Amino acid sequence: MRATIFALSSGGLPSGVAVVRLSGEGTRQALEEMAGALPVARQAALRGIHNRDGVLLDRGLVLFFPGPHSFTGEDCAELHLHGGRAVVQAVLDALAGFAGFRLAEAGEFTRRAFLNGKFDLTEAEALSDLIAAETEAQRRFALANAETRHRALYDGWRRTLIQARAMIEAELDFSDEEDVPGSVAEQVWNDVTALHRSLRTHAAGYRNAEIIREGYRVVILGAPNAGKSSLLNALAQRDIAIVTDEPGTTRDALETALDIDGAKVILTDTAGIRENPGRVEALGIERAISRAKDADLILVLEDMSAEDTVEAPADAPSLRVGNKADLPAKDRNQRDYDFEISVKSGEGIDALLAELRKRVGDATRNATEILPFRQRHVQLIEEAARHAKTAIASEDTPLELRAEELRLSADALGRISGSIDVEDLLDTIFSQFCIGK
Numbered sequence: 053m054r055a056t057i058f059a060l061s062s063g064g065l066p067s068g069v070a071v072v073r074l075s076g077e078g079t080r081q082a083l084e085e086m087a088g089a090l091p092v093a094r095q096a097a098l099r100g101i102h103n104r105d106g107v108l109l110d111r112g113l114v115l116f117f118p119g120p121h122s123f124t125g126e127d128c129a130e131l132h133l134h135g136g137r138a139v140v141q142a143v144l145d146a147l148a149g150f151a152g153f154r155l156a157e158a159g160e161f162t163r164r165a166f167l168n169g170k171f172d173l174t175e176a177e178a179l180s181d182l183i184a185a186e187t188e189a190q191r192r193f194a195l196a197n198a199e200t201r202h203r204a205l206y207d208g209w210r211r212t213l214i215q216a217r218a219m220i221e222a223e224l225d226f227s228d229e230e231d232v233p234g235s236v237a238e239q240v241w242n243d244v245t246a247l248h249r250s251l252r253t254h255a256a257g258y259r260n261a262e263i264i265r266e267g268y269r270v271v272i273l274g275a276p277n278a279g280k281s282s283l284l285n286a287l288a289q290r291d292i293a294i295v296t297d298e299p300g301t302t303r304d305a306l307e308t309a310l311d312i313d314g315a316k317v318i319l320t321d322t323a324g325i326r327e328n329p330g331r332v333e334a335l336g337i338e339r340a341i342s343r344a345k346d347a348d349l350i351l352v353l354e355d356m357s358a359e360d361t362v363e364a365p366a367d368a369p370s371l372r373v374g375n376k377a378d379l380p381a382k383d384r385n386q387r388d389y390d391f392e393i394s395v396k397s398g399e400g401i402d403a404l405l406a407e408l409r410k411r412v413g414d415a416t417r418n419a420t421e422i423l424p425f426r427q428r429h430v431q432l433i434e435e436a437a438r439h440a441k442t443a444i445a446s447e448d449t450p451l452e453l454r455a456e457e458l459r460l461s462a463d464a465l466g467r468i469s470g471s472i473d474v475e476d477l478l479d480t481i482f483s484q485f486c487i488g489k
């Protein structure tokens with residue numbers, strides 16, 4: 053018999069209310085013994101909750117969700133307790149005393165729901181994202197993904213591949229006969245070629261999903277004393293980085309997360325870049341350059357009252373920002389800035405922020421599009437694309453082998469949403485969930 057699992061499903065204690073969730077065959081027995089008779093299905097009942105020796109542990113709401121119409125598909129229950137540590141511990145201890153009961157592992161409720169066909173893998177992953185969501189864009193994206201839209205897309209593509217393979221196999225079966233229409237194969241390869249293109253485009257959308265889920269990365273780069281740390285503090289509206297008039301103050305990359313119009317932005321302050329740095333500083337500069345290479349936007353900051361300049365790494369999107377507009381400028385007409393600001397007086401900061409807003413908004417606008425949103429998805433899409441490509445490209449290869457490539461391509465797509473066997477993936481996927489989910 054499969055264990056009955058239980059866990060505290062609500063957040064940290066103490067809290068106003070704590071919800072302990074159960075799932076499995078033993079659920080009825082536990083409710084009967086701990087809370088008297090079983091409550092009416094899906095209706096909250098106020099009950100005394102006892103341990104197995106009949107000692108009252110708490111009074112709270114008890115809900116019973118008989119399977120299969122429950123979250124996991126099994127018999128489930130919720131105990132809404134007073135959110136004290138001792139209350140919750142006593143109830144968990146009592147539950148652990150039933151034969152065949154144990155604490156749920158991370159993501160185990162959702163895993164059971166998946167195994168019982170309550171939703172597919174991408175939906176399950178989206179639920180985990182919904183719980184992790186901190187910004188509006190993350191919430192919207194996760195909620196839109198917690199529908200069958202990924203499966204619908206991938207299953208549609210799989211059908212195309214399966215159809216193509218069927219046509220090729222039909223052609224093989226009839227190849228001795230004279231009246232096989234020769235254009236069939238051509239149409240099939242056109243379809244697969246179009247599909248291959250769609251797979252590549254879809255895979256490329258991952259970067260957008262990453263920006264929504266992980267944040268839009270802005271890196272501030274510049275010579276020592278340009279005012280990088282001052283700018284970070286100004287944009288974050290908090291004193292996060294140390295500011296002094298000593299060049300080389302910041303030695304290491306320093307990150308902070310901002311919420312800009314509902315989107316997550318990771319702002320990174322870096323060590324000032326200069327020739328002949330000290331040993332620690334040199335490491336900091338290396339790190340600054342490596343962060344800048346991964347950035348969605350680099351703010352190249354320059355002290356307009358000083359001589360030092362820094363070049364942004366090629367092909368990274370960047371803005372040239374001149375700082376210290378409050379001071380007399382040095383041969384300024386030779387320099388060309390996108391923005392001139394003074395962190396000290398606040399001049400120009402709003403305009404810079406407006407530009408940031410616009411760029412972040414553009415990058416996260418497609419939070420409602422269907423994008424791959426896990427590295428896992430991209431790997432499988434790329435695998436599918438590779439097999440499709442091999443099938444298309446290898447004209448000299450026997451048709452049987454090309455048909456096999458189409459099957460492999462379809463299978464890779466099927467593994468994304470779990471339409472085909474994914475047993476081997478489940479441990480990795482669900483272990484990233486939280487306990488009680």
Ligand SMILES: Nc1nc2c(ncn2[C@@H]2O[C@H](COP(=O)(O)OP(=O)(O)OP(=O)(O)O)[C@@H](O)[C@H]2O)c(=O)[nH]1
Pocket residue numbers: 274275276277278279280281282283294295296297298299300301302303322323324325375376377378379393394395396397
């Ligand atoms: N006058 C003036 N001074 C500024 C302005 N912005 C920053 N400063 C000053 O410039 C000095 C250096 O500022 P930081 O923010 O530490 O510069 P940084 O680029 O982080 O420097 P490092 O970490 O050493 O590379 C400090 O004394 C700041 O107060 C500004 O807009 N105007």
Ligand SMILES: [K+]
Pocket residue numbers: 276277295296297298299300301302
């Ligand atoms: K400094």
Ligand SMILES: [Mg+2]
Pocket residue numbers: 280281282293294295301302321322324
């Ligand atoms: Mg600094």
